Amino acid sequence: MALINPSILSADFARLAEEAKAVEGADWLHVDVMDNHFVPNLTLGVPVVESLSKATDTPLDLHLMIEDPDRWAPQYIEAGAGSVTFHVEAAGAPVRLAREIRAKGARASMALKPATPIEPYEDLLPELDMLLIMTVEPGFGGQSFLDIMLPKIRRTRELISRHGLQLALQVDGGVSAATIERCAEAGADVFVAGSAVYGADDPAKAVRDLREQAER
Numbered sequence: 001m002a003l004i005n006p007s008i009l010s011a012d013f014a015r016l017a018e019e020a021k022a023v024e025g026a027d028w029l030h031v032d033v034m035d036n037h038f039v040p041n042l043t044l045g046v047p048v049v050e051s052l053s054k055a056t057d058t059p060l061d062l063h064l065m066i067e068d069p070d071r072w073a074p075q076y077i078e079a080g081a082g083s084v085t086f087h088v089e090a091a092g093a094p095v096r097l098a099r100e101i102r103a104k105g106a107r108a109s110m111a112l113k114p115a116t117p118i119e120p121y122e123d124l125l126p127e128l129d130m131l132l133i134m135t136v137e138p139g140f141g142g143q144s145f146l147d148i149m150l151p152k153i154r155r156t157r158e159l160i161s162r163h164g165l166q167l168a169l170q171v172d173g174g175v176s177a178a179t180i181e182r183c184a185e186a187g188a189d190v191f192v193a194g195s196a197v198y199g200a201d202d203p204a205k206a207v208r209d210l211r212e213q214a215e216r
């Protein structure tokens with residue numbers, strides 16, 4: 001089964017509640033938190049997540065592109081996040097952090113930037129509910145999909161199977177009608193799409209179309 005998570009980064013931030021409603025029927029709403037340190041862009045923080053979680057029934061998939069996620073992740077769970085992704089490049093203690101996220105009742109997920117390999121983290125996989133493979137350099141929506149990430153997606157899916165795990169494998173960045181089938185074929189099953197959803201005339205239909213394409 002393919003899950004489609006629209007990224008609110010490509011929505012109109014002055015109308016977040018309506019923009020969240022526009023994609024009801026999506027599996028999760030992807031929320032990109034950027035701190036202008038880990039990535040060269042700044043988006044939103046805990047108070048906005050708290051309001052957004054009250055404004056929609058779609059569960060929130062937080063993508064923390066911030067330094068010191070060890071300190072901040074618990075606050076995002078208290079603000080209503082159902083899933084929290086931290087970057088392994090930023091985490092001080094990824095195992096402890098993943099355990100804390102799960103203990104607080106959210107799904108624990110770890111992200112890898114394009115130049116970060118999966119192999120050193122193989123033994124951490126059982127601590128996670130999801131792994132995110134970035135298919136652009138994190139920081140901005142609307143970038144081109146890096147197809148050099150396809151072998152990493154494939155290797156990660158193989159590792160997950162070899163360990164007999166039920167981990168979800170998310171891709172984020174440049175996912176669209178033109179690229180989603182290659183991601184699915186390589187083994188991804190959770191697809192973040194920003195511009196491909198919010199740039200469409202009918203965002204809810206774009207979600208349905210992407211899901212159908214990924215499941216083909």
Ligand code: DX5
Nearest residue numbers: 007138139141142174194195
């Ligand atoms: C980029 C963010 C993505 C972004 C994707 O750093 O993590 O979630 O919103 O946008 P698109 O789908 O337009 O590449």
Ligand code: ZN
Nearest residue numbers: 032063172192
């Ligand atoms: Zn993201």
